[in-house]
Amino acid sequence: MTTADFDFDGWDGSVAQARARQTHLAGQVVLDDRLPLEVRVLAGFDVGFEDAGETTRAAAVLLDAHSLAPIESHVARVPTSMPYVPGLLSFRELPALLAVLAQLSQPPDLVFVDGQGIAHPRRLGIAAHFGVVTGLPSIGVAKTRLHGRFAPPGPEPGERSPITDRGEVIGWALRSRARCNPLIVSPGHCVSVEGALAWTLRCLRGYRLPEPTRLADRLASRRGEIEIAPSLF
DSSP states (O other): OOOTTOOGGGOOSOHHHHHHHHHHHHTTOOOSOOOOSSOOEEEEEEEEEEGGGTEEEEEEEEEETTTOOEEEEEEEEEEOOSOOOTTOHHHHHHHHHHHHHTTOSSOOSEEEEESOSSOSTTSOOHHHHHHHHHOOOEEEEESSOOSOBOOOOOSSTTOEEEEEETTEEEEEEEOOSTTSOOEEEEEEESOOHHHHHHHHHHTOOSSSSOHHHHHHHHHHTTSOOOOOOOOOO
Protein backbone atom coordinates (compact mmCIF):
# COMPACT_ATOMS: atom_id res chain seq x y z
CA MET A 1 0.00 0.00 0.00
CA THR A 2 1.13 3.54 -0.66
CA THR A 3 -0.01 6.90 0.60
CA ALA A 4 2.39 8.95 -1.47
CA ASP A 5 -0.36 11.00 -3.08
CA PHE A 6 -1.80 12.06 0.26
CA ASP A 7 0.41 14.87 1.48
CA PHE A 8 -0.94 17.35 4.02
CA ASP A 9 2.49 18.99 4.30
CA GLY A 10 2.25 20.30 0.77
CA TRP A 11 -1.33 21.46 1.04
CA ASP A 12 -1.82 25.14 1.82
CA GLY A 13 -5.16 24.51 3.53
CA SER A 14 -7.20 26.31 0.93
CA VAL A 15 -10.47 25.02 -0.46
CA ALA A 16 -9.31 25.79 -3.99
CA GLN A 17 -6.18 23.65 -3.71
CA ALA A 18 -8.11 20.82 -2.04
CA ARG A 19 -10.57 20.77 -4.93
CA ALA A 20 -7.69 20.80 -7.42
CA ARG A 21 -6.15 17.81 -5.63
CA GLN A 22 -9.46 15.98 -5.75
CA THR A 23 -9.63 16.49 -9.51
CA HIS A 24 -6.06 15.23 -9.89
CA LEU A 25 -6.62 12.13 -7.74
CA ALA A 26 -9.95 11.40 -9.42
CA GLY A 27 -7.98 10.81 -12.61
CA GLN A 28 -6.28 7.89 -10.85
CA VAL A 29 -9.51 6.13 -9.86
CA VAL A 30 -9.90 2.72 -11.53
CA LEU A 31 -13.47 1.64 -12.25
CA ASP A 32 -12.76 -1.97 -13.20
CA ASP A 33 -13.09 -4.92 -10.83
CA ARG A 34 -9.53 -5.64 -9.74
CA LEU A 35 -10.17 -7.87 -6.75
CA PRO A 36 -8.26 -11.01 -5.80
CA LEU A 37 -9.55 -14.21 -7.36
CA GLU A 38 -10.67 -15.22 -3.88
CA VAL A 39 -11.90 -12.41 -1.67
CA ARG A 40 -11.34 -13.66 1.87
CA VAL A 41 -11.31 -10.56 4.07
CA LEU A 42 -13.56 -7.49 3.96
CA ALA A 43 -13.22 -4.31 5.99
CA GLY A 44 -15.65 -1.63 7.06
CA PHE A 45 -14.54 1.90 7.95
CA ASP A 46 -16.44 4.79 9.50
CA VAL A 47 -15.58 8.05 11.25
CA GLY A 48 -17.09 9.90 14.19
CA PHE A 49 -15.98 12.82 16.33
CA GLU A 50 -15.27 13.41 20.00
CA ASP A 51 -14.45 16.42 22.18
CA ALA A 52 -16.92 18.71 20.41
CA GLY A 53 -15.28 17.85 17.08
CA GLU A 54 -11.68 18.39 18.18
CA THR A 55 -10.85 14.67 17.90
CA THR A 56 -11.58 12.47 14.89
CA ARG A 57 -12.44 8.89 15.82
CA ALA A 58 -12.05 6.28 13.05
CA ALA A 59 -13.24 2.70 13.37
CA ALA A 60 -12.28 -0.33 11.30
CA VAL A 61 -13.72 -3.83 11.38
CA LEU A 62 -12.31 -6.84 9.53
CA LEU A 63 -14.83 -9.49 8.50
CA ASP A 64 -14.68 -12.94 6.99
CA ALA A 65 -15.93 -12.44 3.43
CA HIS A 66 -18.00 -15.63 3.43
CA SER A 67 -19.74 -15.58 6.79
CA LEU A 68 -19.46 -11.80 7.42
CA ALA A 69 -18.40 -12.63 10.97
CA PRO A 70 -16.21 -9.88 12.46
CA ILE A 71 -12.69 -11.07 13.16
CA GLU A 72 -10.95 -7.89 14.28
CA SER A 73 -11.81 -4.30 15.22
CA HIS A 74 -9.84 -1.16 16.01
CA VAL A 75 -10.36 2.51 16.82
CA ALA A 76 -7.91 5.34 16.15
CA ARG A 77 -8.18 8.90 17.44
CA VAL A 78 -6.32 11.83 15.87
CA PRO A 79 -6.68 15.62 16.18
CA THR A 80 -9.23 16.93 13.69
CA SER A 81 -7.28 18.52 10.85
CA MET A 82 -9.85 20.89 9.35
CA PRO A 83 -13.46 22.06 9.72
CA TYR A 84 -16.29 20.49 7.77
CA VAL A 85 -16.46 21.80 4.19
CA PRO A 86 -19.13 20.28 1.90
CA GLY A 87 -17.49 18.13 -0.76
CA LEU A 88 -14.13 18.01 1.07
CA LEU A 89 -14.97 15.44 3.72
CA SER A 90 -12.02 13.23 2.83
CA PHE A 91 -9.52 15.91 3.85
CA ARG A 92 -11.15 15.97 7.28
CA GLU A 93 -11.50 12.21 7.77
CA LEU A 94 -8.66 10.55 5.86
CA PRO A 95 -5.88 11.05 8.46
CA ALA A 96 -7.87 9.07 11.03
CA LEU A 97 -8.82 6.40 8.50
CA LEU A 98 -5.18 5.88 7.57
CA ALA A 99 -4.29 5.69 11.26
CA VAL A 100 -6.81 2.94 11.95
CA LEU A 101 -5.88 1.11 8.74
CA ALA A 102 -2.32 0.88 10.08
CA GLN A 103 -3.61 -1.05 13.10
CA LEU A 104 -5.04 -3.93 11.07
CA SER A 105 -3.15 -7.22 11.26
CA GLN A 106 -3.67 -7.86 7.54
CA PRO A 107 -4.76 -5.84 4.52
CA PRO A 108 -8.39 -6.41 3.49
CA ASP A 109 -9.23 -7.62 0.00
CA LEU A 110 -12.13 -5.17 -0.28
CA VAL A 111 -13.05 -2.10 1.77
CA PHE A 112 -16.45 -0.54 2.47
CA VAL A 113 -16.35 3.08 3.61
CA ASP A 114 -19.28 4.96 5.12
CA GLY A 115 -19.44 7.82 2.63
CA GLN A 116 -19.35 8.57 -1.08
CA GLY A 117 -17.25 6.86 -3.71
CA ILE A 118 -17.40 8.53 -7.13
CA ALA A 119 -20.94 9.85 -6.52
CA HIS A 120 -19.28 13.18 -5.80
CA PRO A 121 -19.04 16.48 -7.73
CA ARG A 122 -15.38 15.82 -8.58
CA ARG A 123 -15.66 12.01 -8.52
CA LEU A 124 -13.56 11.71 -5.36
CA GLY A 125 -15.57 11.08 -2.24
CA ILE A 126 -13.96 9.62 0.86
CA ALA A 127 -14.12 6.00 -0.38
CA ALA A 128 -12.46 6.92 -3.68
CA HIS A 129 -9.81 9.06 -2.00
CA PHE A 130 -9.09 6.29 0.50
CA GLY A 131 -8.86 3.70 -2.27
CA VAL A 132 -6.49 5.71 -4.44
CA VAL A 133 -4.02 6.57 -1.67
CA THR A 134 -3.96 3.03 -0.23
CA GLY A 135 -4.36 1.01 -3.43
CA LEU A 136 -7.17 -1.00 -1.81
CA PRO A 137 -10.35 -1.86 -3.73
CA SER A 138 -13.07 0.23 -2.13
CA ILE A 139 -16.81 0.93 -2.18
CA GLY A 140 -18.64 3.95 -0.82
CA VAL A 141 -21.95 3.38 0.97
CA ALA A 142 -23.52 6.67 2.02
CA LYS A 143 -26.74 7.37 3.88
CA THR A 144 -27.64 10.46 1.82
CA ARG A 145 -27.11 11.75 -1.71
CA LEU A 146 -24.36 14.26 -2.38
CA HIS A 147 -24.35 14.40 -6.17
CA GLY A 148 -26.21 13.00 -9.16
CA ARG A 149 -29.85 12.28 -9.92
CA PHE A 150 -31.98 9.18 -9.50
CA ALA A 151 -35.58 8.05 -9.52
CA PRO A 152 -36.72 6.61 -6.19
CA PRO A 153 -36.20 2.83 -6.21
CA GLY A 154 -39.11 0.49 -5.53
CA PRO A 155 -40.18 -0.21 -1.96
CA GLU A 156 -38.82 -3.75 -1.64
CA PRO A 157 -35.35 -4.60 -0.34
CA GLY A 158 -32.92 -5.04 -3.21
CA GLU A 159 -34.70 -2.69 -5.59
CA ARG A 160 -32.42 -0.06 -7.02
CA SER A 161 -32.19 2.78 -9.52
CA PRO A 162 -29.10 4.21 -11.21
CA ILE A 163 -27.61 7.50 -10.09
CA THR A 164 -26.56 9.53 -13.10
CA ASP A 165 -24.57 12.67 -13.77
CA ARG A 166 -24.17 14.15 -17.24
CA GLY A 167 -25.33 10.91 -18.80
CA GLU A 168 -22.93 8.70 -16.80
CA VAL A 169 -24.00 6.12 -14.22
CA ILE A 170 -21.99 6.91 -11.08
CA GLY A 171 -23.74 4.69 -8.55
CA TRP A 172 -27.00 3.30 -7.26
CA ALA A 173 -29.83 4.28 -4.99
CA LEU A 174 -30.41 0.97 -3.22
CA ARG A 175 -33.42 0.09 -1.08
CA SER A 176 -31.64 -2.08 1.44
CA ARG A 177 -34.56 -2.36 3.84
CA ALA A 178 -38.30 -1.76 3.53
CA ARG A 179 -39.56 1.59 4.82
CA CYS A 180 -36.02 3.01 4.93
CA ASN A 181 -34.48 5.67 2.74
CA PRO A 182 -32.25 4.21 0.01
CA LEU A 183 -28.50 3.93 0.41
CA ILE A 184 -26.19 5.67 -2.03
CA VAL A 185 -23.76 3.05 -3.33
CA SER A 186 -20.87 3.93 -5.63
CA PRO A 187 -17.46 2.49 -6.46
CA GLY A 188 -14.43 3.98 -4.79
CA HIS A 189 -11.42 2.40 -6.51
CA CYS A 190 -10.66 -0.86 -8.38
CA VAL A 191 -14.37 -1.77 -8.31
CA SER A 192 -16.89 -1.29 -11.12
CA VAL A 193 -20.26 0.40 -10.76
CA GLU A 194 -21.93 -3.01 -11.11
CA GLY A 195 -19.45 -4.64 -8.75
CA ALA A 196 -20.13 -2.06 -6.03
CA LEU A 197 -23.84 -2.89 -6.15
CA ALA A 198 -23.28 -6.65 -6.22
CA TRP A 199 -20.95 -6.62 -3.22
CA THR A 200 -23.22 -4.35 -1.22
CA LEU A 201 -26.19 -6.63 -1.86
CA ARG A 202 -24.07 -9.60 -0.84
CA CYS A 203 -23.27 -7.95 2.50
CA LEU A 204 -26.82 -7.07 3.56
CA ARG A 205 -28.17 -8.98 6.54
CA GLY A 206 -31.58 -7.44 7.15
CA TYR A 207 -30.32 -4.07 8.36
CA ARG A 208 -30.24 -0.83 6.42
CA LEU A 209 -26.43 -0.82 6.22
CA PRO A 210 -24.28 -3.64 4.85
CA GLU A 211 -22.43 -5.51 7.58
CA PRO A 212 -18.97 -3.92 7.10
CA THR A 213 -20.16 -0.34 7.54
CA ARG A 214 -22.91 -1.27 10.00
CA LEU A 215 -20.33 -2.65 12.41
CA ALA A 216 -17.87 0.17 11.79
CA ASP A 217 -20.65 2.70 12.34
CA ARG A 218 -21.44 1.04 15.67
CA LEU A 219 -17.86 1.51 16.84
CA ALA A 220 -17.37 4.98 15.38
CA SER A 221 -20.53 6.29 17.01
CA ARG A 222 -19.73 4.54 20.34
CA ARG A 223 -22.99 2.60 20.40
CA GLY A 224 -21.32 -0.59 21.60
CA GLU A 225 -18.47 -3.02 21.12
CA ILE A 226 -18.21 -5.70 18.45
CA GLU A 227 -18.27 -9.39 19.33
CA ILE A 228 -15.27 -10.87 17.58
CA ALA A 229 -15.50 -14.36 16.11
CA PRO A 230 -12.78 -16.94 16.83
CA SER A 231 -9.82 -16.62 14.52
CA LEU A 232 -10.58 -17.93 11.05
CA PHE A 233 -7.13 -17.43 9.54
